[in-house]
Amino acid sequence: MTGGHPGHLASEAGRALALVNLRDAETAARQRLDPVYYDYFAGGAQDEVTVAANEAAYRRRSLLPRVLRGCGPPRLETTLLGQATSMPVLMAPTAFHRLAWPEAEVATARAAAAADVVMIAAMLSTVTVEEIAATGAALWFQLYIQPDLAFTESLVRRAEAAGCRALVVTVDSPALGRNERGDRNDFHDLPPGVFCANMGGAGHVRQVVLSPEISWSHVDWLRGITTLPILLKGVLHPADARLAVEHGVDGLVVSNHGGRQLDTTPASLDRLEPVAEAVAGRVPLLLDGGVRRGTDVAKALALGAAAVAIGRPVLWGLAIAGEPGVRRVLDLLRTELANALTLLGVAAPGDLTREQVVS
Numbered sequence: 128m129t130g131g132h133p134g135h136l137a138s139e140a141g142r143a144l145a146l147v148n149l150r151d152a153e154t155a156a157r158q159r160l161d162p163v164y165y166d167y168f169a170g171g172a173q174d175e176v177t178v179a180a181n182e183a184a185y186r187r188r189s190l191l192p193r194v195l196r197g198c199g200p201p202r203l204e205t206t207l208l209g210q211a212t213s214m215p216v217l218m219a220p221t222a223f224h225r226l227a228w229p230e231a232e233v234a235t236a237r238a239a240a241a242a243d244v245v246m247i248a249a250m251l252s253t254v255t256v257e258e259i260a261a262t263g264a265a266l267w268f269q270l271y272i273q274p275d276l277a278f279t280e281s282l283v284r285r286a287e288a289a290g291c292r293a294l295v296v297t298v299d300s301p302a303l304g305r306n307e308r309g310d311r312n313d314f315h316d317l318p319p320g321v322f323c324a325n326m327g328g329a330g331h332v333r334q335v336v337l338s339p340e341i342s343w344s345h346v347d348w349l350r351g352i353t354t355l356p357i358l359l360k361g362v363l364h365p366a367d368a369r370l371a372v373e374h375g376v377d378g379l380v381v382s383n384h385g386g387r388q389l390d391t392t393p394a395s396l397d398r399l400e401p402v403a404e405a406v407a408g409r410v411p412l413l414l415d416g417g418v419r420r421g422t423d424v425a426k427a428l429a430l431g432a433a434a435v436a437i438g439r440p441v442l443w444g445l446a447i448a449g450e451p452g453v454r455r456v457l458d459l460l461r462t463e464l465a466n467a468l469t470l471l472g473v474a475a476p477g478d479l480t481r482e483q484v485v486s
């Protein structure tokens with residue numbers, strides 16, 4: 128073999144190609160990131176019990192392949208709430224991409240567009256939703272409903288005008304989770320030049336309000352002001368899933384916010400079946416938290432998710448190499464998922480069945 132291992136290349140493309148899996152991406156990102164920002168991205172609430180539980184839940188379950196089905200190469204294309212995507216994997220909304228890479232969410236969105244996956248753009252992005260949309264990526268918009276409903280409505284109108292195709296309302300955040308890494312690092316403010324671009328205007332940047340006053344009446348209000356599909360992100364209890372359907376919600380993201388809100392909540396994967404039973408197929412379910420392997424995606428789909436979302440791995444790819452880094456993360460997961468489905472003996476994600484996951 129001639130030439131160096133791609134890891135020896137200094138270029139962004141070389142660094143991206145050197146990644147063999149999503150776990151490598153965290154290791155490589157950690158080497159490049161300011162330790163304070165690494166801690167912000169990697170960390171969770173308090174003892175990080177839930178952060179660990181999310182990944183452990185995938186390890187606890189086994190996959191049961193079928194043989195001799197002659198399926199041919201699997202087809203990964205999926206449609207979610209009318210949105211076509213190249214695979215059942217979305218980018219979860221994550222705040223503050225400029226802490227990872229100068230082009231921030233624009234680089235992330237370019238990777239989403241190149242990979243033909245949906246990016247759920249965070250309300251707390253460091254470039255505006257209009258700039259993110261200008262990349263041509265398929266976007267959904269994540270919203271923290273603000274007590275100032277006029278301001279919240281203005282954000283919804285901007286997301287609609289920018290072409291976002293769904294609203295993802297985060298409901299697990301009536302307060303901020305207690306991130307002790309941030310306390311130790313004294314990381315409580317964004318550095319100069321980094322700000323919540325969607326919250327700006329009239330010369331000042333609004334503080335986000337994570338309000339314990341937000342209730343189902345706000346969901347009803349939102350339902351009344353927009354025709355976009357509404358998903359609630361952060362539902363773990365079957366009773367809440369039922370209420371969501373009754374309130375006209377179009378989809379749910381089963382999520383514990385990557386273990387960053389209430390610590391010691393169960394692994395999101397462990398809540399998928401109870402929530403699926405409660406909604407009984409009336410709305411599609413997404414799942415996030417701890418998805419790091421194609422086999423993880425397969426397990427989530429077999430247990431009832433229409434798709435999964437990944438949070439931190441996107442940030443790791445971004446921190447390593449910007450757009451090519453994020454593309455690499457998505458390519459690796461796509462290749463792993465295709466390989467897993469082939470080995471499972473299924474032709475498409477929708478052909479996975481419940482009994483192919485055993486405990």
Ligand SMILES: Cc1cc2nc3c(=O)[nH]c(=O)nc-3n(C[C@H](O)[C@H](O)[C@H](O)COP(=O)(O)O)c2cc1C
Pocket residue numbers: 167168169181219220221222249250251269297360382383384385386387415416417418436437438439440
């Ligand atoms: C650094 C970081 C910032 C996040 N910011 C948001 C946010 O602004 N809004 C939101 O709904 N979820 C946010 N999340 C949660 C993610 O959407 C997602 O639920 C979680 O990251 C999934 O777990 P994973 O990182 O293990 O894939 C954030 C997660 C991380 C790691």
Ligand SMILES: CC(C)CC(=O)C(=O)O
Pocket residue numbers: 222251303384387
């Ligand atoms: C600033 C926070 C509200 C963003 C977030 O959701 C998170 O860091 O998990």
